[in-house]
Amino acid sequence: MNTRYLYLVALSLIIIPSIFFASFVIPILYVRVGYYFIIPWAFLLVSSVNTLLVARSIDPGYLPRVIKKSIDDTTVDMPLDNNNNSNSNSTFLDIETVSSDNINKALDTNPSSSSDSISSFEQQQQQQNPNNIPIKKKKQSKKTININGESITIFYCKSCNIYRPPRCSHCSECNRCVMEFDHHCPWISNCVGKRNYRYFVYFVWSAVGLSIMTMASSIVTIIKLTNEQGSFVSAVAKSPVALLLAGYAFLLFWTLIGLGGYHLHLICKDVTTREDTTDLSKV
Numbered sequence: 001m002n003t004r005y006l007y008l009v010a011l012s013l014i015i016i017p018s019i020f021f022a023s024f025v026i027p028i029l030y031v032r033v034g035y036y037f038i039i040p041w042a043f044l045l046v047s048s049v050n051t052l053l054v055a056r057s058i059d060p061g062y063l064p065r066v067i068k069k070s071i072d073d074t075t076v077d078m079p080l081d082n083n084n085n086s087n088s089n090s091t092f093l094d095i096e097t098v099s100s101d102n103i104n105k106a107l108d109t110n111p112s113s114s115s116d117s118i119s120s121f122e123q124q125q126q127q128q129n130p131n132n133i134p135i136k137k138k139k140q141s142k143k144t145i146n147i148n149g150e151s152i153t154i155f156y157c158k159s160c161n162i163y164r165p166p167r168c169s170h171c172s173e174c175n176r177c178v179m180e181f182d183h184h185c186p187w188i189s190n191c192v193g194k195r196n197y198r199y200f201v202y203f204v205w206s207a208v209g210l211s212i213m214t215m216a217s218s219i220v221t222i223i224k225l226t227n228e229q230g231s232f233v234s235a236v237a238k239s240p241v242a243l244l245l246a247g248y249a250f251l252l253f254w255t256l257i258g259l260g261g262y263h264l265h266l267i268c269k270d271v272t273t274r275e276d277t278t279d280l281s282k283v
Contacts, residue, residue, distance in 0.1 A: 003173070003186035007056045010187045011049065014207065017248055018045050021214055024241040025221050032224045037217040044210040051203035052188060060193030061179035063168065066161040169274055182272040192273075201267070204260045208253060215249035218242040 026038055142155045143163065154163045157170050160177045164170070169181035171191050180194035192200045221242045225235035236243050266276055 004189055006186045007052065007189040010052060013252075014045070014048055014052070014210070017214070017245060018210075020241055021217070021245055024239060025218055025245060028225070028239055028242070029217055029221050033220060037213065037220065041210070041213040041217060044206055044213055047206040048203060048210050051199050051206055055185075055192070055196045055199040055203050056188045056190050058190075058196040058199065060191040060197075061181075061195045062174075062191075062193075063160065063162060063164070063177040063179065065159075065176075167272070167275070180272055181274055183274065201260070201263050204256055204263065208256045208260050211249040211253040211256065215246050215253060218246035218249065222246070 021041075029037055142153055144151050144153050146152070147166070152166055154165060156163050157177050159170060159175060162177065164177055165179070167180045168177055170177045171181060171184050173184040174191050176191070178191045178193040180197070182192040182197055182200075184191050185200065188200065188203070190196065221239060222232070222235050225238050225242075226232050229235050229238060263273075266273060269276070
C-alpha cells in the first residue's frame with residue numbers, strides 16, 4: 001500500500017472538524033463563555049498541524065548509501081585515535097570503494113593520523129597485491145567494533161552497502177537505514193527516527209490535547225444550550241454539530257491517548273519502539 005500521501009488524510013482529520021468547530025461551535029461558545037476555551041483550542045490546533053508537517057518533512061536520520069561502482073571494492077577498518085595512544089579507546093570506520101579521495105575525506109576529522117594510516121594501508125595493499133590486480137573482498141554480515149571500551153556487534157546492510165551503527169535499522173518501506181529507528185508511521189508518511197522523534201511525540205500529544213479541548217468545548221456548548229432551551233433535544237436541534245464533534249473528539253482521544261502514553265513509557269526507558277517490541281538491548 002502506498003502511504004506517501006496518507007499524511008494528507010491525517011491533516012484532513014484535524015482541519016476539517018476544526019473548520020466545523022470554528023464555524024458552528026465557537027460563535028455559540030464565545031457569546032456564553034468567552035475566550036476561555038477558544039484560545040487554548042486554537043493554540044493546540046496550530047501545534048498539531050505544525051508538528052505533523054515538521055515530523056513529515058524532516059529527515060528522520062537517514063544514513064547515506066554507498067553506491068557500488070564498476071571497479072571492485074574492499075573494506076578497511078581504520079582506528080581513529082586523536083592522541084596516538086595505544087591504550088585509548090578507538091572507533092573503527094568503514095571505508096567503502098577504497099580510493100585516496102575517499103580515505104582523505106574519511107580522515108578529515110583526524111589529519112594528524114591520516115598520512116600514517118594511508119601509508120600503512122598502501123604498503124599493506126602493495127604487499128598483498130604487487131601487480132595491483134583488483135581484488136573483491138566479500139562483506140561480512142556482521143563484525144565487532146570497540147566503542148568506549150565495549151565490544152559492539154554491528155551488521156552489514158546489503159541494500160545500503162554499509163555497516164549499520166548501533167541502534168540503526170533498515171526501513172523496508174523507505175528502503176533506507178535510519179539512525180535510532182523507531183517505526184515507519186504511515187500517518188506522517190515518514191520514518192520516525194533520531195531527528196524527528198520529538199516532533200512525532202509533540203504531534204501525538206498536541207492532537208490529544210486538541211481532542212480534549214474540542215470535546216470539552218462541545219459538551220459545554222450543549223450544556224449551555226440545554227439550560228437555555230429547557231431540554232437536551234432542543235439543544236441538539238439548535239447545534240447538532242456540537243454533539244457530533246464531541247463524539248468525534250472522544251473517539252480521537254481514545255485512539256491517541258494509548259499511543260501517547262506508550263511513547264512516554266519508551267522515553268522513560270530510553271528505548272525505541274523497535275527495541276522494545278523485539279527486546280533488543282540498547283548500546
